[in-house]
Amino acid sequence: MSDNFTKSDSLISVDERKKRKREGILAVSIIAIMVILTYAETQVITFGTDIPISNTVLMFILININLLLLILLMFLVFRNIVKLIFARRRKILGAKLRTKLVLAFITLSLLPTIVLFFFSIHFITSSIEFWFNVPVEQSLDKSLLVGRELYKHIEENNKFFIERVAYQIKTKKRLAPNKIKNLSHYILISQREFHLHGVEVYDTNYNRITFAIDPVLENKSFEIVSADDIQKDMGDDKVITITQGISSGELIRTIGTVPFGVKQADADAFVVISILISPELSKNLSSITRGVEEYQQIKLLKKTIQIANSITPLSIVALLVIFCAVWYGLYLAKTITIPIMKLAEGTRRVAEGDLSFNMDLVADDEVGILVDSFNIMTSDLRKGREQLELSNKMLSEQRDEIEERRQYMEIILTNVSAGVISFDASGKVTMINKSAEKMLNIDAVKILGKDYEELLAYDNLKLAREVMDYFTLSENDSLSRHVRITIGGKPLSFSMNINALKDDTGHYMGLVVVFDDMTELERAERKAAWREVARRIAHEVKNPLTPITLSAQRLKRKYSKQINNPVFEECTSTIIDHVDLIRNLVNEFSRFARFPSANPKPRDLLPIVEETVALYREGHPDVIFEIRVLDKIPELSLDRQQIKQALINLVDNAIASLNFNNDDCISFTLSYEPSLEKARLIVADTGSGISDKEKSLLFEPYFSTKKTGMGLGLTIVSTIINDHKGTIFVEDNSPRGVKFIIEFPVEEMLIAD
Structure with a gap:
């Protein structure tokens, strides 16, 4: 082994x-x-x-x-x-x-x-x-050229000053022995006058006769120009320029002859002008030169x-x-091919709906954990699908029922004319319909989820808090109130109903506020009441006026020759004039009480405006009348006489408000907005204007800012515009005065025509 x-x-x-x-x-x-x-x-x-x-x-x-x-x-x-x-x-x-x-x-x-x-x-x-492109190379060459041009410019300046100094020395004969002191004084004056750093004069033996230098060079090395430098060839420039480096920069020295332009052998003396270049500029010019040389080397x-x-x-x-x-x-x-293939097969089976699939792959690494997790997943999916099918069925039925209720409520709230706002228990807005947005002049997107106090301006918060406090302390679940608030500078009247929202257990969940705008209704009721009053006053007062007038006129005709007394004439005239004044007032009452209905026909608005302006242009030459037509105005359904009367009332008020300065102006601006299908007429003046408080009462009967006014003119204007289905409102004019904005609807038939 x-x-x-x-x-x-x-x-x-x-x-x-x-x-x-x-x-x-x-x-x-x-x-x-x-x-x-x-x-x-x-x-x-x-x-x-x-x-x-x-x-x-x-x-x-x-x-x-x-x-x-x-x-x-x-x-x-x-x-x-x-x-x-x-x-x-x-x-x-x-x-x-x-x-x-x-x-x-x-x-x-x-x-x-x-x-x-x-x-x-x-x-x-x-x-x-x-x-290495051409512009870069050209930039470097031009930078070098700029430095050379600077030196050339300094040399030309020095040459100019040499010529002037040489001329003065020659013509004034300042080289004479008895004028050397005078020459030194002139050189000093020239150096200071021309702001030169140095001016020197050398004789024909190349000895310095006199000189004057700037204080900046007093402690610097300022060497005498050598004879070799003066004897150099001047060439066509008639001067010699040398450069001398010193501690405070670079000194450019230019040598010329006296008289200027002659040869050195024929010269009486030599003038040297010196200009100092700062160290920074000298260093930069040297850097440019080195940069160009290095660039040419790198280019190779x-x-x-x-x-x-x-x-x-x-x-x-x-x-x-x-x-x-x-x-x-x-x-x-x-390494991953085989396990992935098996998992892919299992995933395909599960995707096809076979949740009974089970993998038998044995592995002791992460792949084995993945296989076990896959098998557990298929088992959980199988159980979850059974529960999900049951839950989906129940949720679908509930969702359909809730959706039907929600759509029904949205349709009701959208189409109802009253404003509806709901609040939760903390006073935050949870719902607001379109009518409420329009009445309160707010945007639902910006106000949802915010406190009710943000709905109203500061002036109306006190009233809102009083209503909320009263409702909170009250034992009733509902409250009806009639309130007056100001929105956008306009006073409005609302009929408001507040109802508490409670669940089945009686728990307070919030409240819902339903309100209607009663402003126009109340205004119409006031107008009707004033018209009735006007009708009765006109009837009672008008009857005795004619006998009074006739009697006064008869007395005047019959006894004016017999009674030669000015008092008699004055009294009878006073009676007749005041009766006429009362008759005019009664006529105003009558017109307001029995104002004829409009008889509109398709007409152009511009000719009516021009006719109105023509009535006043001759009688008021100091007032500028302007007519501006911004857009082509289609024909409108207008009663010519009534519209003209309305414009006359507006112009009368405008003239009465003028201060009769040199810039008094009354303008008429006509425009058309196709998207809104509205024609707009703006009558603006540069008068004294009116306050915000008076604006809200301007169209009310018998309200006037004039001491002699009856307060019916603008009420009649408002009635005429309303009879034409239009609107009129007032705004401040810039820089002063007011402007009345009248909007007329453009009917579809007229647009088509």
């Missing part, structure tokens, strides 16, 4: 040694092939003459690694594909699933990696190309940079990723 063990061990050792020997030979062969290929590639292919040989060798080593990985990958993929093809032909269990898994892993690894590889190469190549290595930074490293990474992904896909497909 010991001999057998030794023999087996020796056989294993021999096999292992052979395997290691083969691996060593393979590794040496691969290295040798890489060295040979790298040497051959360096001899055959060149990317640039200035590239170091070490970079070239490294680049070709990476290329050869790519080739080996590519060959290995192709062998691995091809080998496993061949094995899968044979397994599918022999119809081995799990071959199809394994094939799909392998293909999926290969595809999922190849496609994204290849796409990412080429995208990355393109991105890096484009980025590198962007470094463009192709090498592209290969070294994109193709080679990305290829290695991509091939490694693909190799690892393919290997892991093959391994994973092999």
